[in-house]
Amino acid sequence: MVLVWGYLADGNQEQNVITTSLNTITIIIGYAPMVALLSGISNIAIDVISLIISVSVFIGIPLILGLISKKLIIRVKGDEWFRSKFIPIVGKISIIALLTTLVVLFSLNGNVMITNFSLLLLVSIPILLGFIIIVIFNLLITRFTKLAYKEGVITVIIGSSSHFEIAIATAIAIYGVGSVAALGTTMGLFWEIPIMVGLVYLAKYLKKKKWWKGTTM
Numbered sequence: 621m622v623l624v625w626g627y628l629a630d631g632n633q634e635q636n637v638i639t640t641s642l643n644t645i646t647i648i649i650g651y652a653p654m655v656a657l658l659s660g661i662s663n664i665a666i667d668v669i670s671l672i673i674s675v676s677v678f679i680g681i682p683l684i685l686g687l688i689s690k691k692l693i694i695r696v697k698g699d700e701w702f703r704s705k706f707i708p709i710v711g712k713i714s715i716i717a718l719l720t721t722l723v724v725l726f727s728l729n730g731n732v733m734i735t736n737f738s739l740l741l742l743v744s745i746p747i748l749l750g751f752i753i754i755v756i757f758n759l760l761i762t763r764f765t766k767l768a769y770k771e772g773v774i775t776v777i778i779g780s781s782s783h784f785e786i787a788i789a790t791a792i793a794i795y796g797v798g799s800v801a802a803l804g805t806t807m808g809l810f811w812e813i814p815i816m817v818g819l820v821y822l823a824k825y826l827k828k829k830k831w832w833k834g835t836t837m
Contacts, residue, residue, distance in 0.1 A: 621718065621816070622781050624711040629820045631774035633703075639778050644683055647783060651675050655790065670794050678789040718785075718813065725788070725806045736800060743807045751815050755780045763831055772832040773823045780819060784808035 622643075626636040652671050659666040694702050726733065733740065758779040762772035787805040795801040826832070 621714060622778055624714055625777045625816050625820055626774050627707060627711055629773045629777060629823050632770040635771055636774045644679060648675060648679055667794055671790060674790045674793040678786055722810060733803065740807060743804050744811060747808055747811050755819060767832055769827045769832040781816060782808060782812060784812055
């Protein structure tokens with residue numbers, strides 16, 4: 621989704637692709653060990669094999685298919701068509717698919733939501749506070765380092781986004797769709813979408829106010 625937010629904000633997509641790719645590789649390598657470590661510290665029972673499979677299926681396979689499809693599409697239609705036509709269409713489909721996933725997850729977790737409403741508030745408060753703190757910090761850092769708008773906005777978007785998609789996939793794979801764990805991770809994605817959309821509009825507003833004063837690379 622970072623690629624979609626970066627496209628909507630008219631940021632430096634080359635920087636976005638490179639940083640997101642490195643980020644994805646880091647997640648593939650480090651996500652499972654980190655979750656296993658933190659779960660062990662908190663004495664939370666977790667199936668490590670299911671965790672590794674979840675990371676491979678929900679990150680590894682899409683990454684490989686994305687690389688293959690990009691090469692095939694560029695070979696057939698050209699790079700210009702890929703950037704100007706294909707990416708915008710996929711971006712719109714991604715948002716619709718993400719919203720559909722949220723609706724399905726909340727529908728399947730209806731009973732859990734009703735019986736654990738206080739838990740939703742408990743989970744939402746630190747998530748929202750975390751987003752606010754991180755966004756402000758990233759805006760200040762990109763301003764003080766004198767980045768240009770296109771590079772600054774991508775840095776803010778990537779630095780402010782989270783990986784709730786893989787968290788949801790892992791929670792569902794290990795604990796089930798109707799679990800409290802799945803609901804908790806879903807709340808993260810529930811808040812991330814409006815916050816990131818709002819961040820895109822905030823960035824465009826700050827662009828008009830000359831928040832980023834650097835020269836575009």
